[in-house]
Amino acid sequence: MSGTRHNLERLLSPRHAAFIGGEDAMHAAVRCAEGGFSGEIWGVNPRRTTLGDFPCFRSVGDLPAPPDAVFLAVPSATAVDVVAQLAAFGAGGVVCYTAGFRELGGVGAELEKVLAEVAGDLALVGPNVFGLLNYVSGAHLWPYAHGGKRVERGVALVSQSGMFSGYVTTNQRSVAFSYVIGSGNQTCLGVEDYLEALVHNPAVNAFGLYVEALRDIPRFAEIAIEALARNKPIVVLKGGVSEVGAGSTVTHTGSLAGTDAFYQALFDRLGIVRVATPSQMLETLKLLTVAGAPNGKKLAAFTCSGGDAAMVADGGTLLGLEFPRVSLSARTALNELLPSIASVANPLDYTTPLWGNEQALTQVFDALVRDDCDMALLVQDYPPLDMAHDVAMYRTDARAFAAATAAAGVPAAVCSVLAENFDAESRSLMSQQGVAPLQGLGDALMAIAASTNVKERRRCIVSNRDELRLPPLQAINGTP
Template sequence: MKTTPPPRNDEKVHDLSRLLRPASIAVVGGGAWCASVIEQCHKMGFQGPIWPVHPTRETMGGIATIPSLAELPGIPDAVFIGVNRHLTIEAVHHLSEMGAGGAVCFASGFRETQAETGDGDTLQDALLDAAGDMPIIGPNCYGFINYLDGALLWPDQHGGVRCDGGVAILTQSSNMAINLTMQARGLPLAYMVTAGNQAQIGLAEIGRGLLADPRVTALGLHIEGVGDLRAFEALAQEAHRLNKPLVALKAGKSEQARAAAVSHTASLAGSDAGARALLARLGIAQVDSLTALLEALKLLHFAGPLPSSRVVSMSCSGGEASLIADSALGRDVQFPPLTGTQKTGLRAALGPMVALANPLDYHTFVWNHVDQMAEVFAAALSGDIALGCLIVDYPRTDRCDAGAWDCTIAAAAEASRRARKPLAIISTLPEALPEETAARITRAGLIPLHGLDDALAAIEAAAVAGQVRTLPAPLLIPGDVRTPTLLHEADAKAALSEHGVELPRANRASSRDMLPEALRNLPLPVVLKAEGLPHKTEAGGVALGLDSEKAVIAAAATMPAECFLIEEMIEGGVAELLIGVIRDPAHGFVLTLAAGGTLTEIMQDSASLLLPVTRTEITKALLSLRIAPLLRGYRGKPPADIPSIVSAVLGVQAYVTAHAAHLDEVEINPLICTPARAVAADALIRIGDET
């Protein structure tokens, strides 16, 4: 990854170092959760002082209590506040005044419950005023676990252990955080952090605080809502600068984005497309399950970002070789053909009876011969690949003797050392790689991955993290559009034309009587359209190929409108495209490029990007579509003028940029693509009042 300049985010960033890596901890409150915080710190061997604060209890968690914050023997670095919401505000104010390093606010009943309590907004504002510059995590959250230093502001059990270095995981869900600590996959957890309702500090800012610890190798994010887009841009830039990969599991849908649009674009883009486009733009690898998140973080911790998704797979079973190849379909994981060097080494080690291919079935007659197995694995690793994959399912230790499988770890470790390539041992079934075996694998310098599907998702994510990237331009941020209105098609086209979008020759008829006049000076045949309909074709508002005045008048008589648009008919098109932009409040302006015309919703062939985009990005997205062969020229037919298509997209972008504060959506459908032109045959704009 290239080094990038400092983040562009101009907002204040809190110093979280004392809070996340405390030398002293105070616990305010007397409930079971407060006693649990003390208990968990003791279990993990926290070395600093712990100060329980309670006005009446004598001890808590085996430690003498202190009656009030004012009587603390020192200024705490981190404070767990486990009292009701009103007392929480008082405690935060006192801690801020005394210069504490930060606090976790356990109580609920703030903005997240405004609809139920009616005073949540007021109390949250009071909490923020009380905090001032002191960082607070929450409210309504469990807090965090620092496994590196044994510091836990955490009111419950967990399944982790101390480590010297590892990955950090950040989630908005406390319950999911507990579950993730229970993983038995050999993943070293450095931090587990919950964000609660993010009254003051959002996911992105906490993420930057975690990346600042040199012992953290990668950051996993479970995201329910992105929040501050500029803060997420800053997080991605900081991760890029530190060469620490980010992996995200994005949940939830944006109701605003689904409800906002009346166009085809909405059904193609929606919130999920916006989220995926945002993560891709920021270089954040995306996975679709919690288990894939854990496996991706594990691979990134032990191997770092991969320079490519080219892998070699080895197993002693043809069934497993076929299974991994089939499981990789639809993923960006490649099994390149074996090179001459690989084949020579493999043939020398395996003899003439084994068919050489990638994935490789190396058979079992070298099993338990560690030196010979190491030669096989090292030969396979000698190609132009980023990672070796050795498929092994280990027997269950409660009923079987796993000693005969020790050879796989010994041989794989030797092969990885010889080839100087990372090698992952992958089980087809997650339960076929016990935690104690995974620990032995990591001690041998190898990477244990649980389950084929999650392992392949991890490889894909690690390759995304390894891509060399240039710094994207800042996102175009949408405004808060109220009561947007739909422009007439002619007005929408005229607005886009001012920014370079090519249009067909056209005239408007404000009544049926004006049709003959509007038809003059237009070449036949023409297209007649009823104005004021967002989906003209479905409503019977479009007639094509009209070659006379009589045909135009007859067609108009069947349409549910009084105003019409007559256009020249664009002929010679080799493809039709959709260009759409919707305002997605959660992610920015989502640009959708798709198969257009009547194929839009049938094919669901689309690519989504976030504005602003470059010519190169537009071209790459166009050529990723399933209809790309038509654009290139299919079976002897002429290609479309791709530079003209790109110019049309840039014209739409220019219009959106000029009206970002008020714009709701734009759509051209279809853009008729000929060998020489790209013409907007239909256009839709929904925009709010600019006054």
């Protein structure tokens, strides 16, 4: 393990954290304490004796010990000197919140070269970055209020956009994160470094990536193969796809986005799920981490509305999902179970007379999910919680669905047509039963369709790892 990799491990599992600077550093220290971090918290500022409620030291050299983790918020020219001091003192890693480097070009770009030189083996995150959120230990290196809560296991998000990494933490979609890392300008560490450090971490069950460009694609590919082999799927949102968007990435992080066709081929090769929007990313991660990937493209869908059935069929078909015809044996069973006003089909509108009849609905769901399907979907838009009687009936239907799909061993999701029509308590109840609570019919179908080949790609990768490896970057560039 290299010195930088070891220091990145220290940064991700720190015993103590230092916050260097003024108000921004103080706010970050408060976030760390609020997160429940049990280690020591120190401030560094030559003009203060305390940083908020925390002891403050005049210089890096005055700290009680080399800190495992540092949050740095000082002007760019000063940041270079402080990073050099931290490296000499034996610190682990530093989140360089400071901007004003390569993203500005000219003098800023030259200053960033010096920053990289003085960092040495220091695990430098950024610069020009919001920071790092650690929901496993609470060791947050982040100056702003954020969402999320402590978890034992969750998604690791790595983002080349600071704002993206911030607002996904406040999602109201029941997606739990273990780590959220902004990569900033990637002076020393790139996306592949964070993946490598976390791929063996038992607190990580999947990866979400917002990327504009990758620095070392062969290394990224090797780690992505390892992640999928360990059943830790990767979902990526690629920025800079359009000509205008590609131009924005240069001014944003100073990176070149690369051709979209190349990245699409890379993601397909590695079994990485690609999405187009943040909401699609969240719904896809939720599906993969709660229910698991579909076994294929064949979907058994249930609704209590003819209109919903049509929308599911139309939307799913356009995305390449299949709705197998109901077999004769399943049709016979369903004709005996369903009200006379219901028509046997897939998607199945089981009609309102069966609402709240858990025993009958369990049999209905069981008949179709055991027929010919790779995944099951129940469409429900939950009423407001003050309509307690109706909410109870919806949850009864969902409970019957969860029981039937679990008995059949079929991955399952409940989805609302409108994203907001699925309350947090009902989502939690579904997740506890291993059923993914998806929000928004369009995003739900996209998540299912995008994930249909994950299991097949994983099988292929496990049996053909050597063939899927790419030559090292040096070989591609023709350098020793």
